[in-house]
Amino acid sequence: MAGPAEPLVRARWFDGRSSQAQRVLVGFAPASPGQRGPDLLMHPLSGAAAAGPIRVPFKAIAWPEAWSARRVQRTLLVDLGAHGSLEVDDGAQWHAALAAAGARVSLVQRMQTRWTVLAAVVVVAAVALGLFYRYGTPWAATQLTRQVPMGWETDLAGRALQELDARYLQPSTLPADRQAALRQRFEALAQQVPAGLQRYPGYAPRWSLQFRAGMGANAFALPGGTVVLTDGLVQRAAAKGLGDDALLGVLAHEMGHVIHRHTTRMVVEQGVLNIGLGLALGDASAIVSTGSSLLTGLAYRRNHEGEADCFALALMRQGGLPTAPMADLLVAISGADAGGGAGPAGAPPRKPADAGGAWTTLLSSHPDTVERAERLRQTHSGSC
Secondary structure (H helix, E strand, O other): OOOOOOOOEEEEEEOOOOOOOEEEEEEEEOOOOOOOOOEEEEEEOOOHHHHOOEEEOHHHOEOOOOOOOOOOOOOEEEEOHHHOEEEEOOHHHHHHHHHHOOOOOOHHHHHHHOHHHHHHHHHHHHHHHHHHHHHHHHHHHHHHHOOOOHHHHHHHHHHHHHHHHHHOOEEOOOOHHHHHHHHHHHHHHHOOOOHHHOOOOOOOOOOEEEEEEOOOOOEEEEOOOEEEEEHHHHHHHHHOOOOHHHHHHHHHHHHHHHHOOHHHHHHHHHHHHHHHHHHHHOOHHHOOOOOHHHHOOOOOOHHHHHHHHHHHHHHHHHOOOOOHHHHHHHHHHHOOOOOOOOOOOOOOOOOOOOOOHHHHHHHOOOOOHHHHHHHHHOOOOOOO
8 A cells, every 4th residue: 555645734534433532643645547536535633543544535525615815725624425524624734735736726727726827717608608619509400400401490490480480571452353463473483493402312302381461561581392372572572673583583583591401500500500509618507498589589590691692693594584674672671772763774782881891791690781782783693
């Protein structure tokens, strides 16, 4: 048996069987390879146990921590588990002897005693969380989205549409023949989606065009293939003298969101992020359940809009349809043509004053509408 490391520390031992303390000398056996700290050796100074040391394994001891690197607690209480407890009057000597025996101070204790270590850990944690949010979460969400069944998407879309109908939307007032004409052209466009535009091989949305009133001039897509077109958008196109090709371009853009499963990816990503934060912060109760209420509160990101634009351009070219009317309608529904109006014939509309300047561009979750419209007129969109 290895002998105790010097110096020995005087202590009082309560063995748990008697209220009378025994005076002991405490030493430490040097830490073995792979062990974080040494075993404790107690040498009773009186009684039958004085014949030899009592060895307490390192893992069986609740080791007291030094809460200050400069001012160590004078009196320490050491829980020895089944062997009772120790009361040490010289805390500095205890920690010095423990360090001499090869005990390694934990990261938590270094954070408690050295602000530089705490600051470094905070910086590393912030960087790790940032990288997880920027790269890890989207990657994990994309992989998980591949496993999401179509039935989950359609069920989620149905519940979301019910919630929107109850809170924001009203039944469409468009004539039945007008709805039928637009639905026919939408279905024809959906049948022309080539395999090369499929982001997820084997993914086959159940396309459905729904008409609603309310929410102004708008169109939006729900997971699984449901696209909603509002009366306001149809009326705005008519007011601007734009034909149905403009509406088809907008619908093609929304189909791009479906094909790329943007909404599903965001729902899954939010779940991954909440789970990751819950695990990192040790609070599993913070994990939120994803559902229709979360779905209706999500907004597409810049790269999502770019992907949907690219899809719309490719699909419109596939069908031999122009994209300029779509660009004109996009500007009209965004209000970008308000105030400045359009320029000379064939020129892009003038860009309204931007009070936020560069900060607005950096913080915006959507690309600039006028720039998007110009790219659509030129039949290209950024990285397409």
